[in-house]
Amino acid sequence: MDDSQARKFQKDLNAGLVALVLLAVLDRSTEDLYGYEIAKRLQKANEGEALFKEGTIYPVLRTLAAGGLLTSRVVPSYSGPPRRYYRITDEGRSLLSQWSGIWRQTRGFVDRFIEGTDS
Amino acid sequence: MSAHAPRSIDEYLKQLRAALEGQDPALIQDALYDAEEYLRAEVAAHPDKSEADVLELIASTYGAPEEVAAAYRDTEAKVKAALKTPVPAATSASGWKRFFGVYLDPRAYTSIFYMLLALATGIVYFTIVVTGLSLSAGFAVLIIGIPFFLAFIGITRVIALGEGRLLEAVTGERMPRRPVHPGPPAGWMKRIGEMLTDVRTWTTLLYMLLMLPLGIVYFTVTVTGLAVGLAFTAAPLLAFARWLGWDSDVTLFSDDAHIGGFVLSDHSMFAALILGALGVLIVTLLMHAARGIGRGHAHLAKALLVVPGA
Numbered sequence: 192m193d194d195s196q197a198r199k200f201q202k203d204l205n206a207g208l209v210a211l212v213l214l215a216v217l218d219r220s221t222e223d224l225y226g227y228e229i230a231k232r233l234q235k236a237n238e239g240e241a242l243f244k245e246g247t248i249y250p251v252l253r254t255l256a257a258g259g260l261l262t263s264r265v266v267p268s269y270s271g272p273p274r275r276y277y278r279i280t281d282e283g284r285s286l287l288s289q290w291s292g293i294w295r296q297t298r299g300f301v302d303r304f305i306e307g308t309d310s
Numbered sequence: 311m312s313a314h315a316p317r318s319i320d321e322y323l324k325q326l327r328a329a330l331e332g333q334d335p336a337l338i339q340d341a342l343y344d345a346e347e348y349l350r351a352e353v354a355a356h357p358d359k360s361e362a363d364v365l366e367l368i369a370s371t372y373g374a375p376e377e378v379a380a381a382y383r384d385t386e387a388k389v390k391a392a393l394k395t396p397v398p399a400a401t402s403a404s405g406w407k408r409f410f411g412v413y414l415d416p417r418a419y420t421s422i423f424y425m426l427l428a429l430a431t432g433i434v435y436f437t438i439v440v441t442g443l444s445l446s447a448g449f450a451v452l453i454i455g456i457p458f459f460l461a462f463i464g465i466t467r468v469i470a471l472g473e474g475r476l477l478e479a480v481t482g483e484r485m486p487r488r489p490v491h492p493g494p495p496a497g498w499m500k501r502i503g504e505m506l507t508d509v510r511t512w513t514t515l516l517y518m519l520l521m522l523p524l525g526i527v528y529f530t531v532t533v534t535g536l537a538v539g540l541a542f543t544a545a546p547l548l549a550f551a552r553w554l555g556w557d558s559d560v561t562l563f564s565d566d567a568h569i570g571g572f573v574l575s576d577h578s579m580f581a582a583l584i585l586g587a588l589g590v591l592i593v594t595l596l597m598h599a600a601r602g603i604g605r606g607h608a609h610l611a612k613a614l615l616v617v618p619g620a
Contacts, residue, residue, distance in 0.1 A: 226344060227351040234371065244373030249344035250385035253487065272347050275488075 205243045209251050211294060214279060214287040217261065223276035225266075226252060252277060260286055315369060317362045319349045322375060329379035334386070335616045336474070336486040341382045343488040348372050412597040420480040421604030422536075422597070425528035432525025435469065435518035442466070443515070456498050463505050470514045470615040483608035486616055510615070517614040528603065535596035542589025549582030 216229055224232075229252070230245035255261045260283035267273045279287070316322035323342055330338045349372070353364050372378065412418050442462035449455035474485030505511050 225347075227348050230348065230372075244377055244381070245348065245371050246345065246373035246378035247381035249348070250341075250382045253340065253344075254385055257487075268351075272343060272350065274347060274351075 201242065205247070208294075209243055209248060210255060211287070211290050213248060213251060213255065214260065214283055214290070217277055217279040218284060218287055223264070223278045225274040225276045227274070229277075255283070259283075316365055316375065318365060319346065319353065319361065322349060322365060322368065325375035326379060329375045330382065333379075333383065334484045335612070336484045337382060337386055339486040339616065340488050341378065345372070345378060409598075410594060412594060412601060415597075415601060417481060417604060418597040418601045421600040422532055424476070424480040424604055424607075425532045425600055428521065428525035429529035430525070431473070432521035432523075436522035438465065438469070439515050439518045456502060460498065460501060460505075463511055466511075466514050466518065469518065473517075473611060474615055477608045477611050481604045481608040483605070483612060485608075485612065513614040517611065520610075520614075524607070532596070532600065535592060535599075539589050539592035539596060542585045542592060545582045545585035545589065546579075549579050553579065 212233065213229065216232055217224060226249050230248060233248070234245065252261065256263050256277065260280060261277045262280055263275045263277045265273045265275050316325050323345060326342060326345055327338060330341055349365075349368065352368070352372070353361055356364050368374075373381070442465070446455065446459045446462055449458045471486060471488075475487070477483060478485040
């Protein structure tokens, strides 16, 4: 019961954060990345228990691309189906800086109460 | 959780497909494509482990089929709600409003565009299929027969994807965003065997052949309707210009025409107004017809180009 509540909370948090993280990863990368590569970068950065399943980033990537925040191109691959490489657009960059600001503000606000620095 | 964790890529995809049952076939195709890309890359990244060993850990990295299916369902629902074009309030509107409300519906205009384009795409598709099939038959005895046939079917799949994207833009019907996955690497003979037994290969060819007669009909209906309707609509303007003293050679009626008890002479304003009203009616009906045809055509395309579970 406890576990499922924790999972639900994590899921609700992830709803917007996954998109933010994906934009940030693609913004920092000097080259175009495909789904699996992005998933592995996140996995490496994320020690211990995974915050989200890698399978959940694919639909978000597609949504971001459909919204014009990412562009993509397809490159054939030897190991499996052709890979779709993503790159962040200017629109995506400006949204990322806006979202980053919101995230910092939110994090600071929440921390003030959780860490008790508000009193 | 499912009865047992998948032990192979095929098994994983099968469970994912089962978990997505009832969803839009286009969404299922996309989800299976993404999962296959990840799983094959993961297996290729661990050459020292067997497929079963890699799959064992998949639930904790990529996610179990149920979790992944849920992610696609949620994202799809959110995106759909966000991207939905607001439909002009049609349900509560009166008959007149509903009839003329079609002019506010962007789908009606895009459908008309599609119907005009259909003649061109229909000719191209038909030519590709007829040429491809006959050359495949002719080359079958030669060494280039096999690669030619593979390339031909590959082209039809790309066209099917493109046609789906176009139709989604025009009618809003959800279509696949990824091509059909060709499956694990296999020999040419096996590939050809799979293509020949895949229903979708044949329904795609059928669709491309059908596009020629359909394109001719769509194009003719649209051009005739627009030309006649717009010309009629312009009749009152012509009569008005003439009333103002403009001398033109254009004739509205070749002879005195009779409708009911009225005599419609060439210079009658009344006749021109009737004609104008008729023109507006024709154009409006054409808009309605185009919207309906666009919707029906999208369903046809989905039935023939996107086969669930194929």
